[in-house]
Amino acid sequence: MGFWNKKADGGGTAAVQLRDGGRHPFRLLDGYVPLRSGEIALYRSIREAVPIVDAAILKLIRLSGGVQVRCRTEQAQAGLERFLRTVDTGRGQRGVQSFLDRYLDAMLTCGRAVGEIVLDRRRREIAALLCGDPAEVEIREGASPMEFQLCTRAEGGGMEPLPCQELLLFTPFQPEVGSPYGVSLLRSMPFLTEILLKIYQATGMNWERLGNVRFAVIYKPEGDGLDRAWAQERSQCLAREWSAAMQAGKQGSVRDFVAVGDVDIKVIGADNQVLDSEVPVRQILEQLIARTGIPPFLLGLSWSSTERMSAQQADMMTSEITAIRRGLAPVVERVCELWLRLHGYDEPVEVDWEDINLQDLVEEARAELYREQTRALRLENEKEEAKR
Incomplete structure (x- = not known):
């Protein structure tokens, strides 16, 4: 009966401190659900x-470059090379290679790439090669797999075919x-990426708490009443002096x-013991890099230290680029x-x-030497057989 009328205890109240959960800034990875078509914004967030992962995609783009085109007529060959070298690709860039770099970047990240061939007003010359945003383009299929149209969202919400379909890539x-x-090349990465970011976020929070050392100064009053009566004033004095000592150390x-x-x-x-993150981080990075x-x-x-293993990996990389x-x-x-x-x-x-060159130059020179020695021995054998 007297529970609700009980007076509050005059003793000191307990100090409660709550901390923020601390989440990484890439929130799209937290609510990821593996649907059939991944979100392009999610893949860009992973990079x-x-x-x-971003460095791996950039290396794929750079290693895939070096395109050359051959045709029969010398005059056409010269004009075509000049066109590929000087064609406008937008945003101050020129050359078909700059267009292919952005085109391949969208293809690897988004799973598809969209481009446009822009003609001049007289429709007698290719004025520019431009890349589009794959997120703004949808496909409308026809009666057969060979028939499709690239569409975009109209103001009413429906799909509207883009004009000049023959000029779209x-x-x-x-x-x-x-x-x-x-x-997308990153389709299988969101789950592992979320775990990796949690490890990095926890590591950063632990270093924020433990790297910048914090001290707990505890004053325990004696048993006599006088010491207890002046406990608050003494604790405040200790706090001021401790703060002054810390500020002097900063100076x-x-x-x-x-x-x-x-x-x-x-x-x-x-x-407290900080968890070792080297093993789980390496396991996750191995999975991510293997996908690329x-x-x-x-x-x-330096995970693979043997030279033979590096050579085999370089050969596999060549097949990926091809x-x-x-x-x-x-x-x-x-x-x-x-x-x-036109x-x-x-x-x-x-x-x-262009040839993909991932091998060591010394090994290539040694291989060339062996080929020349083999060729010289073959010529000597042919001469000896001719004399007989």
Whole structure:
């Protein structure tokens, strides 16, 4: 009966301290649900959150460059090379390679790439090659898989076909059966990326709490009543002197702290053990890097130390780059064939790529020496057989 009328206890109240949960800034990864078509904003957030993934994609783009086009007529070949070298690609850039870099960047990140061939007003010359945002383009399929239209969202919310479909470029990356859209290179990364960011976020919070050392100054009053009566004033005096000693340390001077009575000074969090994150972080990074196909040594990681293993990984990387180039070749062919038709040439083009060089120059020189020695021995054997 007297519970609700009970007076509050005059003793000291307990101090309660709550801390923020602390979450990484990439919130899209927290609520990720593996749907059939991933969100493009999510994939771009992964590249922003994990620098090694972004570096791997940039290396894929750089290694995939070096396109060359061959045609039969020398005059057409010279004009085509000049066009590929000087074509406007927007935002102050020129050359077909700058267009292919952005086109491939969208294809790997978003799973598909969209481009446009811009003609001049007389429709006699290709004025520019521009890349579009894949997030703003949707596909409307026709009666057969060969028939489709690139559409965009109209003001009313419906799909509206884009004009001049014959001048639009579209390339899906590793498309699945029954779907016109490609698959992003980062599709299988959100789950592991979320775990990795949690580890990094927890590590940063632990260093914020334990790296900047905090002290707990505990004053224990004696048993007599006089000491207890002056406990608040003495604790305030200890706080001022301790703060003054810490401020003097920031300015480079040393100041001793003297107290009377039972005073205990401890470092907050000194007895806690920080979890070792090297093993789980490496396991997650191995999974992420394996998806990109980049050998770890190209990203500055010394996980594989043997030379034979590095050579095998370089060979596998060459096959990955060759597969990516096969997806870009039709785009280059369409652009070059249109340029030739606009200038009165009716001949096919052949897309040729520069050799992918990931091997050591010393090993290549040694291999060349062995080939020359073999050739010299073969010539000597032929001469000996001719004399007989």
